[in-house]
Amino acid sequence: MSARSSAWLWVAQRASAMVLAAAVLVHLATMIYAVRQGLTATAMLERAHASLAWPVFYAVFVIGVAIHAPLGLRVVLDEWGDLRGRVVDVALAAFAVLLLVSGLRAVYGVTLA
Amino acid sequence: MIANAMTAARRNDVRAREHPAYWAFVVMRLSGLALAAFLPVHFWALSHALGGVGSLEGFLAWTRQPWVKIGETALVLALAAHLAAGVRLLFVEFVGWRAETQKSAIAIAGAVAIALALLFALNV
Numbered sequence: 001m002s003a004r005s006s007a008w009l010w011v012a013q014r015a016s017a018m019v020l021a022a023a024v025l026v027h028l029a030t031m032i033y034a035v036r037q038g039l040t041a042t043a044m045l046e047r048a049h050a051s052l053a054w055p056v057f058y059a060v061f062v063i064g065v066a067i068h069a070p071l072g073l074r075v076v077l078d079e080w081g082d083l084r085g086r087v088v089d090v091a092l093a094a095f096a097v098l099l100l101v102s103g104l105r106a107v108y109g110v111t112l113a
Numbered sequence: 114m115i116a117n118a119m120t121a122a123r124r125n126d127v128r129a130r131e132h133p134a135y136w137a138f139v140v141m142r143l144s145g146l147a148l149a150a151f152l153p154v155h156f157w158a159l160s161h162a163l164g165g166v167g168s169l170e171g172f173l174a175w176t177r178q179p180w181v182k183i184g185e186t187a188l189v190l191a192l193a194a195h196l197a198a199g200v201r202l203l204f205v206e207f208v209g210w211r212a213e214t215q216k217s218a219i220a221i222a223g224a225v226a227i228a229l230a231l232l233f234a235l236n237v
Contacts, residue, residue, distance in 0.1 A: 014203065014207075020196075020199075021199060021200055021203070024192060028189070028229055031189070032233050035233065035237045036236040041162075041169035041170035041173055042166055042170070045169070072145045073146075099153065099156070102156040105163070106155075106156040106159035109159060109160050113163055
């Protein structure tokens with residue numbers, strides 16, 4: 001991979017980290033609030049359907065995760081597993097697509113369906 | 114000369130691993146791996162909502178077992194630790210490294226992570 005591409009992956013990893021830092025704080029606060037109220041499917045779906053802000057927030061969250069997690073794994077596989085190259089990148093791209101599709105599907109199910 | 118250099122490298126290696134920043138790095142890595150492995154399961158679990166309230170409630174009933182709650186708390190700890198360690202790292206990279214404040218920053222990150230996990234565990 002060229003130095004320019006590597007630099008862009010680094011930027012994507014850090015930019016997604018910044019978005020996720022805010023998203024995870026909201027997620028942790030929401031989770032603690034939800035379990036405190038007693039987590040039931042009815043309460044959870046009602047809360048998630050209350051505002052369009054939730055599907056937008058969780059869609060951004062999922063997109064951030066789909067970028068961040070595969071790029072983090074790429075570094076770990078390289079440094080701890082000595083695994084790198086085209087096959088690894090294709091597998092990580094497939095993992096990114098899996099996270100994106102299954103994540104957005106879950107967001108749709110919880111907030112809109 | 115080469116032997117001396119190798120000894121020095123080994124000594125540095127051990128010294129580096131004694132610094133809290135090394136353990137912050139290990140926590141960052143291991144929590145990241147745990148979260149990456151959990152995410153597909155998390156999305157699958159939430160997709161029960163597509164089957165309606167009953168389907169999601171059926172899954173949530175399964176999660177009310179004590180060992181599942183222990184697992185959830187461990188995951189919340191991993192998420193909070195990854196967040197706190199990650200925010201520290203962003204500060205190091207984008208604001209600046211000051212060696213004298215790193216041990217305090219790591220201690221604060223650890224405390225925040227444990228506090229958030231406890232807050233979850235005490236309410237779940």
